[in-house]
Amino acid sequence: MEATIEVAGLRKRYGQTLALDGLSFRVEPGMITGFVGPNGAGKSTTMRVILGLDGADEGTALVGGSRYVQLRHPLSQIGALLDAGALQPSRKARHHLLWLAHSQGLPARRVDEVLERTGLQSAAGRKAGGYSLGMRQRLGIAAALLGDPPVLMFDEPFNGLDPEGMAWMRSFLRGLAAEGRAVLVSSHLMSELQDNADHLLVIGRGRLLADTSVAEMLASASKDRVMVRTAARAEAVTALAKAGATVAVTSHDTLAVAGLNADRIAAVLGQQQVPFSGLAAHRATLEEAYMELTRSAVEFRGSHQAQPAAAKELAG
């Protein structure tokens, strides 16, 4: 069996809150699996359950086929970064890695290796309390890499990073996956994973909403639309609807048309002599697909809730 993460039927309740509600998924090696969902969807809880930190009420979470507590040298099986701030501020970064190395029977040389890999050698002698958030993220990743594990799990690694740090993190994660490791990265923002993840696990209210590749999600979640700019809005809507398109009014002079491609729209409008000043194909973004998926799962919905309904009405 490949060393991966397998989660089956996880259920976890904190008091009145159902944090995980029958969650099942599998993380494959050699790729970055994005673990996305709104805040409070259960991402961190899932990760804590995988690491044996929190107990699940039901279901199993296996790492390389074993429950975490049964792992020998756990850090050589799976490396995790849950909270970059989990450091003793007065302990030097190098010493933080050293005690972790000792706990796994790893030599001190290994500490230097991961410090080098994460670009922290020069700052290793400084106290962790003086580290910036970006450096703490790197230190957390260095700790996760100590045991050179085939599975890695990072909880919100992009949080609080500056653009430079973000770019570094992206290429770093990419490199880890390219080595054949299974990399599970959580985020509450799809934009952080958009160009990075190979596979997506979308979670909302403790339930898996999608377990799909990025390409599939893009293709399935949202149909391509064509934006039509026209001064004769009403006529255009009538003509296009008659031709079988679904039309939504997006502003005083633009329509979003689905169900017809741009050529066909141009033909229909030309036939009916409706003037238009522009046609633009609009590709759905991953963000939109994600919003659509998680809309019902967002626990505290904002005022934008009414918008889809309004759009549908107009489309008639």
Place this chain on the structure above:
Amino acid sequence: MTQLGTPYRSDLRAGRDGFWQVLRAEWTKFRTVRGWAIALVAVAVLTAVMPILLSTPAKSNDNVTCVRRPGGCFVGGQTIATGPAGDAVTDTFYFVHQPMAVSGSITARVSALRASGNATGVPPGYPEALATQPWAKAGLIIKASTRPGSAYAAVMLTGRHGIRMQYNFTQDIAGNEPVASAATPRWLRLTRAGDLITGYESPDGTRWTRLGTARLAGLSGTVQAGLFVTSPDFIESQGSGDDRVDLPTHATAAFDGILLHGGLADQSWAGTSVGSPPAGVRPTLKCASGGRCKGLSAGGGFTSADGRYVVGGSGDIAPYEPDVDPIDVAFLATLFGLITVIALGAVFVTAEYRRGLIRTSLTASPRRGRVLLAKSIVIAGVTFVAALIGAAIAFHVSEQKLIANGWAPPVWPDISLTSGAGLQIVLGTAAIAAGASVLGLAAGTIFRRSAGAVLAVAGLLVIPFILAHVLPLAWADWLLRLTPAAAFSLQAGVRHYPQVNTVCAPYHGCFPLAGWDGSVVLAAWVLVALAGGFCLLRRRDA
């Protein structure tokens, strides 16, 4: 659809995965936080310095210093002799004796042991001072000589502790059969074969039960054998020990059926008041306004008629226990270091809870019991060593200061660092520190906050010990039996014996559970706290 990559294979050689690795990790954790190392040094310094500061009382007064006069050393009118083992002893009794050869025996029937003497000087509220004292003694004794402190073995009827065989002051063997009252006649016998003395008792003079044997080193040639009666001071406190009343008592007993084998020719019974201080140092009985009385009416005597001897005496044949245990009082100051130790133990785990680092620890070592155990061993080890160094310095310096200030032998035991008591104080202080640190750690695991943990442990260990010094003795007794503060018995420099009547207060170095017995209570608390911490650590989500 993305394709599966080739799964990653590490060429990193896996290290060992065992308890040793967890222990090493915890040690690395401890030594890499400078603040904790500083706290540890503070523990050693506080443990060393505070007792030294407290061990400089004013030069001790008459009540504690040995007054040297012809005839020996006297404290408060009491003769302090040196026993065969070199310890200070009380050896004051009335002795009706004859010489005895290398082998022989003495038999007699003892009856009517009861208090005698007048009630002068007894403050109101202490009627027991006039009753037969529990450790009043009447019986037979074979003694190397009439010199106080010489080797002896004796069988006796006591006021309330039945038949006993005692020898060389510290040794005490209880008889098998309980005695209805001190007035019940009992037959007693002592036999001598060289340096081996055997004691017997009998209800009727025909059926004899052996009580025990005593080998008195160096007992050779002629010794003194005979009858003795003595009755120790009545000592009581109805409060916390400051209101101590100390009154001399006197007892008489009747002896008949006396049979002496191995006696020398042409000898008759002679009466000696052994250990009675000369008139010059014998204080008159004084009662302070608060009811404190101190003094000793010495002496005694005997009468005989038709082979029946009535003997009266006062005093005690027992180890000498000083009223104050100066080294114990000095070592009270180790409490300062102990608070630091408790805080250090708590912070060793609560710092991880505070930062969420506990999750990293439990991820690295998912078997949580191992983490708690490793932490306990590390914190106990480092605090033990720090406190040991501090206590050794504190002991060495304060003991010298105390001796220079008159807290010296023979009244006060000369305890050196390497002797039993000194070693026990120093090792005991270190052991208490180690236990306190693990209590702090366990409480930190339970509460996950240092403030609560330190308060809880201080409330269990430190506060009861302080209260035991101010509360009535009956309450103090329970505190020092039930709370982990029982372990402070390890810091006692004066040894207490059950056969010596005393006010058992902590500042006398007296604890209801003596010596290492007290540390068992601390150990039990440590185990219970660790078990509680373990259960919560295992059950709770991290």
